[in-house]
Amino acid sequence: xxxxxxxxxxxxxxxxxxxxxxxxxxxxxxxxxxxxxxxxxxxxxxxxxxxxxxxxxxxxxxxxxxxxxxxxxxxxxxxxxxxxxxxxxxxxxxxxxxxxxxxxxxxxxxxxxxxxxxxxxxxxxxxxxxxxxxxxxxxxxxxxxxxxxxxxxxxxxxxxxxxxxxxxxxxxxxxxxxxxxxxxxxxxxxxxxxxxxxxxxxxxxxxxxxxxxxxxxxxxxxxxxxxxxxxxxxxxxxxxxxxxxxxxxxxxxxxxxxxxxxxxxxxxxxxxxxxxxxxxxxxxxxxxxxxxxxxxxxxxxxxxxxxxxxxxxxxxxxxxxxxxxxxxxxxxxxxxxxxxxxxxxxxxxxxxxxxxxxxxxxxxxxxxxxxxxxxxxxxxxxxxxxxxxxx
Ligand SMILES: Cc1cc2nc3c(=O)[nH]c(=O)nc-3n(C[C@H](O)[C@H](O)[C@H](O)COP(=O)(O)OP(=O)(O)OC[C@H]3O[C@@H](n4cnc5c(N)ncnc54)[C@H](O)[C@@H]3O)c2cc1C
Numbered sequence: 001x002x003x004x005x006x007x008x009x010x011x012x013x014x015x016x017x018x019x020x021x022x023x024x025x026x027x028x029x030x031x032x033x034x035x036x037x038x039x040x041x042x043x044x045x046x047x048x049x050x051x052x053x054x055x056x057x058x059x060x061x062x063x064x065x066x067x068x069x070x071x072x073x074x075x076x077x078x079x080x081x082x083x084x085x086x087x088x089x090x091x092x093x094x095x096x097x098x099x100x101x102x103x104x105x106x107x108x109x110x111x112x113x114x115x116x117x118x119x120x121x122x123x124x125x126x127x128x129x130x131x132x133x134x135x136x137x138x139x140x141x142x143x144x145x146x147x148x149x150x151x152x153x154x155x156x157x158x159x160x161x162x163x164x165x166x167x168x169x170x171x172x173x174x175x176x177x178x179x180x181x182x183x184x185x186x187x188x189x190x191x192x193x194x195x196x197x198x199x200x201x202x203x204x205x206x207x208x209x210x211x212x213x214x215x216x217x218x219x220x221x222x223x224x225x226x227x228x229x230x231x232x233x234x235x236x237x238x239x240x241x242x243x244x245x246x247x248x249x250x251x252x253x254x255x256x257x258x259x260x261x262x263x264x265x266x267x268x269x270x271x272x273x274x275x276x277x278x279x280x281x282x283x284x285x286x287x288x289x290x291x292x293x294x295x296x297x298x299x300x301x302x303x304x305x306x307x308x309x310x311x312x313x314x315x316x317x318x319x320x321x322x323x324x325x326x327x328x329x330x331x332x333x334x335x336x337x338x339x340x341x342x343x344x345x346x347x348x349x350x351x352x353x354x355x356x357x358x359x360x361x362x363x364x365x366x367x368x369x370x371x372x373x374x375x376x377x378x379x380x381x382x383x384x385x386x387x388x389x390x391x
Contacts (some may be wrong), residue, residue: 003038009303013072013327014257014281014288015184022065022188022194024203029223030104033057033199035374036218036227038212040066042187042359043352044233046367048199049115049190057198059225060191061218063206063234067187070235073329074360075255075290077268078112079130079178080105082358084142086273087149087339093336095152101338102153103383108364109179109286116186123185124282130268131163133172139273140170149175165278166267167317180268182277183360210239212346214304218281229374231345232351233366236332239350242345247390248332248354254294254306257281257325260318264289276313288324291317298330331357336391341366341385343373351387 006012035051035152037044040062048058060066080102089098116125133207134143150157150173158174195201202222211217216230236248264287269278291314294306307326314320334340334354339362341352350373352366369381 009326009328011303011327012325014283014290014325015072015074015076015182016068019184019188020158022068022191022203024062024191024201027202027205027220027222027225029225031059031200032215032226033059034227035059035229035231036061036216036225037231037233038218038238039233039235040191040201040203040327041069041071041233041235042183042363043385044231045190045194046115046186046364047231047233047352047370048194050367051374052194052199054371055376059200059202059227060192060194061196061205061207061220061225062201062203063091065203066191066201067184070329070331071183071187071359073255073327074182074183075277075279075292076360077130077177077178077180077277078109078360079268079362080109081130081132081150081175082356083132083270084146086153086155087142087145089337090149090152093338098149099153100380100384102150102155104365105361106155107368108361111364111368112165112181112360113179117179117216119189121186121189123182123189124334125179125181125186127177127179128133128266128268129196130175130178130270131160131172132270132272133163134170134273135167135271137170138338143171143173143272150175152156163267163269165269166262166264166319169271173358180281182281207234207238210349212349214346229348229350231370232349235353237351237353239349242388242391244340244387244390247335247340250298250330250332251295252300252328252330253292253357254310254328255290255292255326256307256310256314256323257288258291258314258318258323259286259321260289262319289318291360303328331355332357333357339385340387340390341369342382342387344387345391
């Protein structure tokens with residue numbers, strides 16, 4: 001296993017290991033495509049993939065290198081639920097919207113599985129259960145309510161007395177048939193498949209603004225590209241005619257990769273109070289466990305305090321042999337907890353943001369919704385994610 005160069009916080013993401021560096025060209029000035037997609041993370045690359053499949057020419061425009069920003073900060077659990085959300089969503093947004101969101105999450109999980117198969121991607125995609133539990137018996141009632149809410153929405157949920165982790169836990173919720181994967185292997189394969197037949201991936205090309213019109217001009221630091229449609233998938237929208245930034249609230253969260261003595265159970269685990277998560281991933285030295293948790297302001301300079309707390313937590317819960325990786329990244333949550341996905345007030349300019357630390361499904365949903373909007377399909381998901389709901 002080769003280790004990436006570490007930054008001043010001693011961080012390096014495991015997902016960057018073992019994958020070749022990318023070297024897509026910078027923008028060729030003067031091009032015209034059907035859809036320009038700004039941002040080469042999971043939202044941008046998946047959107048481009050679905051639109052290319054639908055017969056459109058696409059160009060992904062990435063400021064740095066593809067799949068090197070928030071998407072390599074993830075723990076890449078793919079599931080219909082990040083934690084306890086549905087009981088709250090039913091109370092705040094109503095059963096109809098909660099049902100549509102549950103359906104969107106299920107569809108996104110299935111879409112990733114379908115894409116892996118269709119593109120024949122070797123990315124450690126693996127179906128397994130996701131458990132949500134509390135370590136103590138505190139707040140078991142909330143978990144019970146969540147299980148009931150998920151059941152009402154038709155999700156594959158079971159109540160279990162124990163979640164079989166190497167330490168004692170209270171009871172919890174089990175979602176069957178969820179998944180995990182290696183996000184960079186998945187997205188690099190898609191990026192390579194995108195390039196060609198009138199479609200492009202451009203790196204080291206920073207979008208500066210978008211000039212509206214029937215044919216839009218995306219102005220970048222490498223010149224301009226013209227497109228009929230533009231998708232802003234830059235995590236934090238670089239072009240924001242509707243002031244959506246005011247409705248995005250960002251935080252940083254932390255991950256450590258550890259080797260432990262003994263077997264780790266086949267599952268993904270979320271301790272919902274206070275939130276800590278576990279999943280394993282294959283490495284050339286055996287299974288590594290990713291333990292995530294802790295939150296801080298995005299721009300905190302010295303992150304050692306948060307890593308120290310997370311390592312302490314890991315040592316208290318697992319028989320840790322070594323800590324191999326530390327990494328962190330940011331994500332943003334919207335005012336109502338649903339992502340913002342859809343057309344801005346500018347015809348033909350779309351935005352995908354606010355994935356609330358659950359961008360594997362929410363980023364894939366974004367791609368599905370935006371591809372449907374561009375190809376003229378009306379679906380259930382179109383309205384609930386409409387970014388203009390905040391205006
Ligand atoms: C610690 C942690 C754990 C997580 N765990 C999970 C999990 O288990 N499951 C899950 O579903 N989600 C999880 N998430 C959330 C998930 O990783 C994110 O929601 C998702 O990766 C965001 O993808 P993105 O495409 O929006 O962003 P990015 O991957 O950041 O993509 C945006 C791209 O836009 C580029 N860009 C920015 N500005 C410009 C510009 N001006 N011009 C061109 N390009 C530009 C950036 O360089 C970047 O490559 C986790 C997040 C964190 C932080």
